[in-house]
Amino acid sequence: MRFFLALLIFFSSLLYAKDDYVIGEGYQVGELPIYLGGYLSLDYRKKDEEDRYRFDEMSFMSYGGNDTISYMAEFEFEEFYVKTQNDDESISEHDHKLYLERLYIDYNMDETYVLRMGKYNSPIGFWNLMPINVLRATTSSPILNEIIYPKYTTGLDLSYTTFSQGELKLDFILQNNTPIDEDYNNYDIDKHYALGISYEEDEYTLKLNGGYFSKRDNHLEVNDFTYALISAKYEDEKYQFLLEAAAQNSKDDNTNYASYAQGLYRFTHKHIGVLRLESYKDELENKNDNIAIFGYTYRPLYPIALKAEYQQHTANDENQIIFSFSVLF
Amino acid sequence: MKLKVFLLIFLNLSLLASEYAVVSNITLDTLNKKQIKAIFLKKLTHLNGIKFVPVNLASSSKIRDAFESEVLQMSKKRLKSYWIKRHYLGKRPPLVMKSQKSATKFTQNVLGSLTYIELKNIDKNLNILYRWSAK
Numbered sequence: 001m002r003f004f005l006a007l008l009i010f011f012s013s014l015l016y017a018k019d020d021y022v023i024g025e026g027y028q029v030g031e032l033p034i035y036l037g038g039y040l041s042l043d044y045r046k047k048d049e050e051d052r053y054r055f056d057e058m059s060f061m062s063y064g065g066n067d068t069i070s071y072m073a074e075f076e077f078e079e080f081y082v083k084t085q086n087d088d089e090s091i092s093e094h095d096h097k098l099y100l101e102r103l104y105i106d107y108n109m110d111e112t113y114v115l116r117m118g119k120y121n122s123p124i125g126f127w128n129l130m131p132i133n134v135l136r137a138t139t140s141s142p143i144l145n146e147i148i149y150p151k152y153t154t155g156l157d158l159s160y161t162t163f164s165q166g167e168l169k170l171d172f173i174l175q176n177n178t179p180i181d182e183d184y185n186n187y188d189i190d191k192h193y194a195l196g197i198s199y200e201e202d203e204y205t206l207k208l209n210g211g212y213f214s215k216r217d218n219h220l221e222v223n224d225f226t227y228a229l230i231s232a233k234y235e236d237e238k239y240q241f242l243l244e245a246a247a248q249n250s251k252d253d254n255t256n257y258a259s260y261a262q263g264l265y266r267f268t269h270k271h272i273g274v275l276r277l278e279s280y281k282d283e284l285e286n287k288n289d290n291i292a293i294f295g296y297t298y299r300p301l302y303p304i305a306l307k308a309e310y311q312q313h314t315a316n317d318e319n320q321i322i323f324s325f326s327v328l329f
Numbered sequence: 330m331k332l333k334v335f336l337l338i339f340l341n342l343s344l345l346a347s348e349y350a351v352v353s354n355i356t357l358d359t360l361n362k363k364q365i366k367a368i369f370l371k372k373l374t375h376l377n378g379i380k381f382v383p384v385n386l387a388s389s390s391k392i393r394d395a396f397e398s399e400v401l402q403m404s405k406k407r408l409k410s411y412w413i414k415r416h417y418l419g420k421r422p423p424l425v426m427k428s429q430k431s432a433t434k435f436t437q438n439v440l441g442s443l444t445y446i447e448l449k450n451i452d453k454n455l456n457i458l459y460r461w462s463a464k
Contacts, residue, residue, distance in 0.1 A: 024413040025422075037416060063419035067380060072419040111375035135414055163373045165363060237404055269406040302410045328413060 024303025024328045034064035041133035043324035048317055055081040057133060057326075059101065067108060072120075074102040078184070099184040101152075116157040119180040123157065123171045123196055124149050124209045125231045125244050134326035137240075137264050137272075138295040139307045143280045144258035148246040149194075149227050150187040150213050154179040166201025173211065182216070190216045207231040224251045240264040254283040272297040274309075289315040303328040346462045348448035349395055352455040354437055355379055360458050366401050368443060370411065371420060382442040383423040384432050392429065395463045396445040 021027055026037035041057040061074035075098050082093045104118030121128055127145045130136060145151065155175030162168050175192035182188045194211025209229040217223065229246040245259035258280035265273045274295035281288040295309035307324045351365055357376065367373035369383045386393040388405070397403060403411070412422045426432035432444040437454050448460060 024416065026416050035416075035419075035421070039417075061417075061419075070419065108374075111378070130414060130417065132417065135417060163364065163367055167367065167372055237407055269404075269410075302406070303413050328417065 023301060026329075032064070033066060034062065037061050037329060039132055039134050039326065039328040041324060041326040043133070043139055043322060046321045048319065049086050051085045053081075053083045054079060056324075059132070061102070065106070069108070070106045072102050072104055072106075075099065076101045076184070097183070100181040101184060103180060112160050112162055114159045114161070116159070117155075119152055119154045120157060122150055122153045122173060122192070122194070123159070124194070124211075125207065125229050125246075126205075126233055126242055127244070132326075132328070133307075133324055134303060134305050134328045137262065137274045137297070138276065138293060138309050139322045139324040139326075140293065140309060140311065142244070142258070142260045142262075142276065142278055143289070143291075144229075144244055144246050144260060144278070146186055147256050147280065147282055148229065148248045148258055149209070149211065150185060150189050150192055152179070152185040153189075153192050153194075155192065166199055169196075169198045169200075171196035175213075178216075187213065188216045189213045203234050203236050205231075205233040205235075225249065238266050250284065255281075256283060257281045269302070270299050272299070287315070289313050289318065291318075346464050347395070348460065348462045349392060349399075349445055350448050350451060350457045350460040351396075351400065351443060351445045352433075352436060352451060353441075353443040353458055354439075354455060355441060356456050357458060362400055362459060365443070365459055369401060369423060371415070371423065379441045382439055384435055384442055384444040385423045385425045386429065386432060386445070387425060387427050392445060392447060395461075399461050399463060400445075400459070 026035040028035055038060040039057060040059070043054050043056055045052040045054070056079055057076060058080055059074055059076040061072065063070065063072040065071055077096065078099055079093070079095045084091045100119065102120055104116050104120045107115045107117070109115055121131060123129065125145070127142060128151055131141070131145070131151065133139055153173055153175045155173070155177060157174070158172040160170040173192060173194040173196070175189065178190055179185060179188065191214035192211065194209060196207065196209040198205060198207040207230070210227065212224070212226045214225070215223045225248055227246060227248040229244065231242070231244045234241045240263070242260070242262040246257070248256040260276055260278040262274065262276040267273065274293070274297070276293040276295070278291040278293070279289070290313070292312045293309055295307065298306045305324070305326045309322050311318070311320050311322070313319055364373055368381045369385070371383070374381055397405065397408065401408065415422070426435055426444070429446045429450050433446060433450065433452055433455065436442045436444045437452065443458065451457065
């Protein structure tokens with residue numbers, strides 16, 4: 001019911017959209033400084049003994065404002081429908097909860113400082129800044145983005161940006177409160193203190209992040225974690241190279257490591273090939289794996305992506321093929 | 330003889346080249362090409378207390394093609410993907426004006442605005458921040 005109500009509200013507002021709409025760039029509501037958009041993603045995964053069909057993401061977002069104050073609101077249905085099949089059974093699952101993915105206000109204090117308040121994507125590394133299927137290089141995300149740091153923070157982010165020959169940006173992340181929509185995060189946290197520094201010049205970007213966070217579950221023995229991440233990127237018209245390496249340490253000296261190196265080649269702007277090599281060790285979950293991912297993306301238009309990938313794992317029974325269709329509107 | 334032919338060809342090519350300029354109603358001696366690029370990508374929004382308002386010409390404009398090639402150094406496809414990613418982050422591309430005349434008028438009247446036009450069309454009220462020539 002909520003799903004259809006959300007669709008009704010969203011598409012009703014499009015009646016007031018300006019008529020120069022371009023897919024992937026959002027709708028402007030009349031002449032107001034308010035924009036609407038969203039995205040969706042469907043995927044199919046084949047493992048040795050299991051098939052999975054999934055309506056994964058259906059998101060609606062709105063943003064806008066003026067030079068001083070702006071906002072972003074995003075609501076999402078995640079894993080709206082999942083059907084899993086193996087030799088013995090077929091299971092269908094639904095999740096009709098509308099999650100709050102992002103909700104924040106930006107206050108431009110002056111030329112260099114911006115204060116963000118609310119729930120936002122933690123500005124850590126590269127992958128976490130573009131976490132939606134249609135904008136990613138592959139349907140799957142690196143394990144690093146799941147096990148090292150909280151993907152979302154509810155609190156403050158003070159950023160300082162200066163520009164001369166390149167862009168230097170500092171981020172101060174602060175959460176010391178209960179989260180907004182704790183179900184929609186990889187860690188249910190009530191504390192997150194972190195610092196990020198990035199420098200971008202021409203085709204090169206280098207980032208360093210480090211921080212501390214605390215999980216809310218008091219039944220667990222281990223609640224406190226620190227992490228550090230180094231990221232580097234090169235990108236031009238044809239190539240993109242990404243390298244990220246991270247470590248997470250918990251109070252009882254369990255250490256997680258994760259890293260990946262990814263190369264992307266644009267045969268044309270519609271046809272893109274990807275190779276990603278990943279490695280991780282998760283001592284808390286007693287898991288480790290090395291993964292080679294071969295991906296291909298076809299974009300008839302940039303905001304529409306048809307993707308295929310093959311994953312070769314050293315861990316048993318994890319090899320898989322994934323196909324997906326995703327759109328940003 | 331060879332020298333004369335060479336000079337003649339060079340002269341003809343020079344005459345074919347068009348000259349362009351990035352102009353504004355503000356004076357900023359220190360603005361370099363990288364900073365102008367950052368302004369049109371909306372990465373650099375303020376400087377010395379001035380808020381920038383970049384103004385693009387229509388996407389079919391040859392002058393815009395020359396600007397994107399010389400200053401932004403990005404292809405149209407790459408720019409398109411850049412602004413689609415920015416849409417997810419809640420950022421919008423610059424304003425678009427259909428003609429040099431309307432872009433010039435807007436730039437004359439709005440403090441901090443910048444646009445790019447042919448050098449021959451520059452009004453005396455506008456300051457040149459960067460100039461280049463292209464065939």
